Amino acid sequence: MAEGIRADVIVVGAGAASLAATYSIAAHGRKRVIVLEKARGVGAHSISGAIVRPAALARLLGGQARPLPFGTPVVQDEVALLTERKHLFFPAPPPIRSKGCLMVCYGQLCRYLAEQCESLGVEVHSELAAEEPIIKAGRVIGVKLLSGETVLADCVILGEGSCGLVTEKVVEALGLRRNGRRFDSYALGMKVVVEADGNDADGTAYHTMGYPLGIRRFGGGFVYGIEGRIHIGLVMGLEHAGAESGVHEAFERFLDHPFIRQFVQRGRIVGFGAKVINEGGYHAMPALVGDGVAIVGEAGGLVNTMKLKGIDLAIASGMELGKVIAAGKPLSEYPKALFKTAEFRAFRRARNVHQYFTHSIPAGHDGHGAGDGHPRPTAAEDRPKEGSLGFWRSLPELPNENGALFIPCALDSGEQPRT
Numbered sequence: 001m002a003e004g005i006r007a008d009v010i011v012v013g014a015g016a017a018s019l020a021a022t023y024s025i026a027a028h029g030r031k032r033v034i035v036l037e038k039a040r041g042v043g044a045h046s047i048s049g050a051i052v053r054p055a056a057l058a059r060l061l062g063g064q065a066r067p068l069p070f071g072t073p074v075v076q077d078e079v080a081l082l083t084e085r086k087h088l089f090f091p092a093p094p095p096i097r098s099k100g101c102l103m104v105c106y107g108q109l110c111r112y113l114a115e116q117c118e119s120l121g122v123e124v125h126s127e128l129a130a131e132e133p134i135i136k137a138g139r140v141i142g143v144k145l146l147s148g149e150t151v152l153a154d155c156v157i158l159g160e161g162s163c164g165l166v167t168e169k170v171v172e173a174l175g176l177r178r179n180g181r182r183f184d185s186y187a188l189g190m191k192v193v194v195e196a197d198g199n200d201a202d203g204t205a206y207h208t209m210g211y212p213l214g215i216r217r218f219g220g221g222f223v224y225g226i227e228g229r230i231h232i233g234l235v236m237g238l239e240h241a242g243a244e245s246g247v248h249e250a251f252e253r254f255l256d257h258p259f260i261r262q263f264v265q266r267g268r269i270v271g272f273g274a275k276v277i278n279e280g281g282y283h284a285m286p287a288l289v290g291d292g293v294a295i296v297g298e299a300g301g302l303v304n305t306m307k308l309k310g311i312d313l314a315i316a317s318g319m320e321l322g323k324v325i326a327a328g329k330p331l332s333e334y335p336k337a338l339f340k341t342a343e344f345r346a347f348r349r350a351r352n353v354h355q356y357f358t359h360s361i362p363a364g365h366d367g368h369g370a371g372d373g374h375p376r377p378t379a380a381e382d383r384p385k386e387g388s389l390g391f392w393r394s395l396p397e398l399p400n401e402n403g404a405l406f407i408p409c410a411l412d413s414g415e416q417p418r419t
């Protein structure tokens, strides 16, 4: 790409939020839009579950009942409480019921959306990482790439996902942090994909609680069978103190649990990855608009902790921003439009839930109803209880009974992996 290139709109990142914004602009307007994605291809950095609530996607792509030509519809949810070696099924709490949603490979969804954008004339460039914003007199006028080149535009859309490099700099430089305080908290999502020997896509979405996180650490697991592959993951809150409770070890313990291992052993692990998830919710959102710039999706903290969903919010935010830009309206109209969507209203209703989970998982489920009318716990109450560490100390040693780690973690240390 030549230095000093100009576009009407630059979009940083090619996740669901960015691509929904891009598609909306391209479908409703005639602007030159350039999408910059740092991964080697669209979808290559896209790690998610993923169960997608289809309403926002259907609105984006034209209202079909089944908006995608791929994916496995969820026909039932099973919630398993894992003890150290056993499991117990119990009914799924309403917020995480996902019957009627689609289980998809998130990378495939992003590639599909990128193709839709390209068919409307949008330029989607991979392997181009935006490194910092270009700000002139308080207005964002473009981005500088890692390669040193610059791209200038009338409007910059930031859809970098969690902990975005450019987003953080823009939020600081333009003073977009609301209330002057940070309420951010994070989880790490880790997953493996198993190429199954048979077809495991029977439409059951398994959600797990308990082992290896115990009842005080925020998080849980999932097993989704999607078109011949089994996606197995664990999301673990990162705000608890305690050096002994490493995320890699937790994931190994999870994969080694008999209930989970039966899925791991149905085939061969063909992929694994991890990604940070914003868990701060509504209270942690920055302002979504500054002069010349708008933030969409998880970069703006838009993840519904109560429903364990971020993709529908990402798409809703991108779509509402895209419509505002295509119509030539001021960017300040974007949050107003987003706040009226069903996805955002559900997100706002869940604004106190994560704080309840920091006390214990049962408290979190009590807090599932906590929305309007419930006071938000104070910052001091957000801190986890130290007692949660006792659970970890009592767990048996790894390696597991067959002496193998599922995912070797010693590759950089020069040690031979034990698989």
Ligand SMILES: Cc1cc2nc3c(=O)[nH]c(=O)nc-3n(C[C@H](O)[C@H](O)[C@H](O)COP(=O)(O)OP(=O)(O)OC[C@H]3O[C@@H](n4cnc5c(N)ncnc54)[C@H](O)[C@@H]3O)c2cc1C
Pocket (backbone or CB within 6 Å): 012, 013, 014, 015, 016, 017, 018, 036, 037, 038, 039, 043, 045, 046, 047, 048, 049, 050, 051, 052, 053, 106, 128, 129, 130, 131, 159, 160, 161, 162, 164, 165, 166, 188, 189, 190, 191, 233, 234, 235, 274, 275, 276, 277, 296, 297, 298, 299, 302, 303, 308, 309, 310, 311, 312, 314
């Ligand atoms: C393990 C796991 C399971 C999950 N399960 C679900 C689920 O079942 N359902 C659900 O709805 N949500 C789920 N989520 C959350 C959901 O995946 C996210 O909320 C959603 O992907 C956010 O979309 P986004 O477009 O805002 O950001 P992302 O999907 O993170 O996309 C951001 C993109 O921007 C690129 N990028 C970042 N910085 C730059 C830069 N400086 N320059 C160029 N490119 C850049 C990245 O490479 C990436 O492609 C899960 C998340 C995880 C990690």
